[in-house]
Amino acid sequence: MAPEPPMPSLSVPHVGGQFHAQDEAGQYSFGHYGGPNTRVETRDSLGRTSGSFAYVDPEGDVQVRKYAAAPGSGFRVAASDLVEDTPAVAQVKSAHARAHETAKSLVRDAVATTA
Structure with missing residues (x-):
């Protein structure tokens, strides 16, 4: 289950932030939000990674991608415009x-x- 990304915005100047955390077990979490694109991603101690990002496409529509990857199961992606x-x-x-x-x-x- 990939996390929901914060939604981007073109109408508001870049007002947002970023975060990053990690530990000795290889787990991490990071993200940024604000402006025309956003992203969040996490990885657990078993190597399972999930994340999502959103962006404003050239037509002005918000597109969202969600992805997940894990050892032995490969990479999966879902997208709003596939x-x-x-x-x-x-x-x-x-x-x-x-x-x-x-x-x-x-x-x-x-x-x-x-x-």
Whole structure:
């Protein structure tokens, strides 16, 4: 669960702040807010990182990104302006997933045969 970023503002001159804290276990928390962009991020002692940032895009809309990463689970992101896959992209992703599963199955079979 990524934290909510403070919302940016173009109508108010940069009035904001920043913070940073960390400890010997590798945990940290930092962020900044005010003006056209903001960001917050935390990391715990297990190496799990989550954060978010917001900014005002060229059209004047606020866009938000949230992300999380952890050892063994990779990187995940959610964004307010991500678009859905086109049918062609969805088809290629599906074909790739099938090929990946086939490759994993072949490796399992090869290991089982040699065991």
